[in-house]
Amino acid sequence: MVLPATAAPPRAAVLLLHGGREHGLARPGEWNLPAVRMRPFEQAIARATRRTGVVTGWVRYRHRGWNGERRDAARDAEQALTELARLAGPVPVVLVGHSMGGRAALRVAGHPSVRAVVGLAPWCPPEDPVDQLGGRRVVLLHGDEDRTTDPRASVELVRRARQAGAQACALVLPGGDHAMLRRAPAWHRLTRDTVAGLLGIGPLPRVVAHALA
Template identity: 70%
Template sequence: MSEPRNDGVQQPALIVTRPCAVPRAAVLLLHGGRADGLRPPPPWNLPEARMRPIGSRVAEVTAGHSVLMGRVRYRYRGWNGTRADAAYDARRALDELAATAGAVPVVLVGHSMGGRAALSAASHPLVRAVVGLAPWCPPDEAAGHLGGRTVVLLHGDRDRTTDPGGSADFVRRAREAGARACALTVTGGDHAMLRRPGIWHALTAGTVAGLLELGPLPRAVGKALDSGAAQTV
C-alpha cells in the first residue's frame, strides 16, 4: 500500500473512464505536469487534454475485451522534488484499483511527468508494463525495480522539454535490471505530440494492445524489444 501523507482530505486518485464488471486487465493514463507546483491542476488542463486522443485510440483497440480504463488524478500540478507527488498519486490509484478490481494486470501510459510517475509506480505489484511518451527521465532516476516488467518509451527527436537521450539511457539501465525494455525515436516528433500525431497515437494504441495480447505488437516495437537496439519511426 502507498504510505500515508498528511495532505488533508484526499479525493480518490483513480478516475475510471470506462468501467468493466469483471475486468481482465486495466489501462491507466497519466498526463504531464511541471517540475514544481503545489496547486491542484486547473479544471481545464492542457496536459490532460493532450492525452485524450491517446485515450480514445487505446479505448478503441481494447473495446470488447474486458479492459477497464482510467486515469490518475493528481493532487498537485508538480512533481515537487523528493516529494514525487505524481508518483505517489499513481501508487494511490493502483491501490484503489486493486481494492475494487482485484489483482488485474495493468499497463500504465504516461506522458512527460506522467511518464516519470508511471515508471516510478511500476514497482506496484499490479503493473506489468509501462508505455512512456516523451517521458521525463533524469540521469539518476531509479530503474532497479523494473525487473520482469516491459517498458516501451517513445520520444520525438525535436523534443526541447524532456531529453530523448534520457529515455535511451533509462532503457539501458532498465534492461540491466532485468526489464524487457526499448526506446523508439519519433522522427520530427515534438514534446506535445502535435507533430506526426498519427504515429504517436497508432504506436501507443498498438503497443498497449500487443502488451495485453489482444494483437501483435507494432513491428518496430517488437523489433526494438527483441534486439534492445533503438529504433526510428
C-alpha cells in the same frame, strides 16, 4: 483515480498519467492542457480494447508538479493502483504516461499489478532508480525534436533498465515534439497498437517487437 462503470469485473486495465511541471503545488483543473493532450490517446486505446474486458482510467494528481523529494505524481499513481486493486481486484495494468506522467509511471512500475509501462516523451532524470523495472516491459517513445525532455535520456534509462532485468526499448519518432502535436496520428497509432500488444489482444507493432527482442 477515475474508472468507467462496467457490468463485469475487468480482465486488465490501462491507467493514463498526463504531464505536469517540475514544481507546482496548485491543483490541476479538470481540463488542464497536459490532460487534454492525452485525451486522443485514451480514445484510441479505448476503441482498440472495446469488448475485450479492458478498462481505461486516469490517475488524478493533487498537485501540478513533481516537487522534488515529495514525488507527488508518483505518490498519486501509487494511490491509484491501490484503489484500482480494491475496485477491480488484482488485474494486470499497463501504465501510459507522458512527460512527468511517464516519470511517475516508471517510478511506480514495481507495484505488483503493473505489467508494462509506455512512456511518451518521458522525463527521465539520470538519478531515478530502475530496479523496480525488473521483470516489466517498458516501451519509451520520444520525438527527436523534443526540446523539453531529452530523447537521449530515454535511451539511457532503457540501457539501465535492461541491466536491472527489464525487457525495454526506446524508439525515436522522427519529427516528433514534446507536445505530441507534430505527427500526432503516428503517436496515437503507435501508442494504441503497443498497448494492445502488451495486453495480448493484438500483435505488437513490428518495430516495437523487434526493439524489445
